[in-house]
Structures are given as structure tokens and as C-alpha cells.
Amino acid sequence: MNSEIKNIKQLLNDYYNSMYWSDGDLVRKIFHKDAKITGYLNDKLLRQSVEDFASFVENQLPSPKDKNDSIIFDILTLEVGNTSAVAKVRDNYLGMIFIDILSLIKTESGWFIYNKLFEQE
Numbered sequence: 001m002n003s004e005i006k007n008i009k010q011l012l013n014d015y016y017n018s019m020y021w022s023d024g025d026l027v028r029k030i031f032h033k034d035a036k037i038t039g040y041l042n043d044k045l046l047r048q049s050v051e052d053f054a055s056f057v058e059n060q061l062p063s064p065k066d067k068n069d070s071i072i073f074d075i076l077t078l079e080v081g082n083t084s085a086v087a088k089v090r091d092n093y094l095g096m097i098f099i100d101i102l103s104l105i106k107t108e109s110g111w112f113i114y115n116k117l118f119e120q121e
Helices: 002-020 024-030 050-058
Strands: 031-041 044-049 073-080 084-093 096-107 110-120
Touching (some): 002 073, 002 084, 024 031, 024 050, 031 050, 031 096, 044 050
Parallel strands (some): 031 110
Antiparallel strands (some): 084 096, 096 110
């Protein structure tokens, strides 16, 4: 189980880095192809596919890293089963603080984010 937690924490770090580096390819790598990204942004409900989200992320130029934005990324909770997990994380992105609920699934290819629910803090 410790190796599973290590793999999941790496996936969660990759999740944050994908946004911080504006890396759409990394988004596509860590999200399951059927994943949905859903939540409220400025009181408007957004629903995105992985491709929608990846495209949004890679179009944030210069990237938060290139702008030397501060890094806020905290894993608030992590519940791990044999083939599924749920993480609640707090992160900053584009000048806002978010709480993200990430459901994860383990496939024969490893761990992937299956769904993301988010809200502004």
C-alpha cells in the first residue's frame, strides 16, 4: 500500500504541475480519457472534457511558473482503496485558490484522475 500512496502522491503532484507549467500534454497523460472536470467558477457552473481542460491549461501563457507565481498545493485528505482513491487538495491557479475533489482509478496502466470537482475557496 505504501507504494500505491507514493504513486498517487506523484500523480497529484503531476496534476498541480500540469497547471503550473501550462502543460496540456501532462493533463492528457494523468487524466483518464473519460474524465470530467466540473465545478463553479465565479458562480458559473463549468463542465469540461479532458481535452477542453488540457486546451485551457496549455493556453495559459505565460505559464504560472514563467510568471513566478507562488505555489500553494496541499493534500488535505487522501483515502486509498485497492483500485480507487479520493483526494481533496487545495491549490492556487491563475490568482485564485481552489478546493479540488479528485476521484482516482487504478487501471492496468496505473493511476489516473477519473473526475475532478472544484470550487473557489
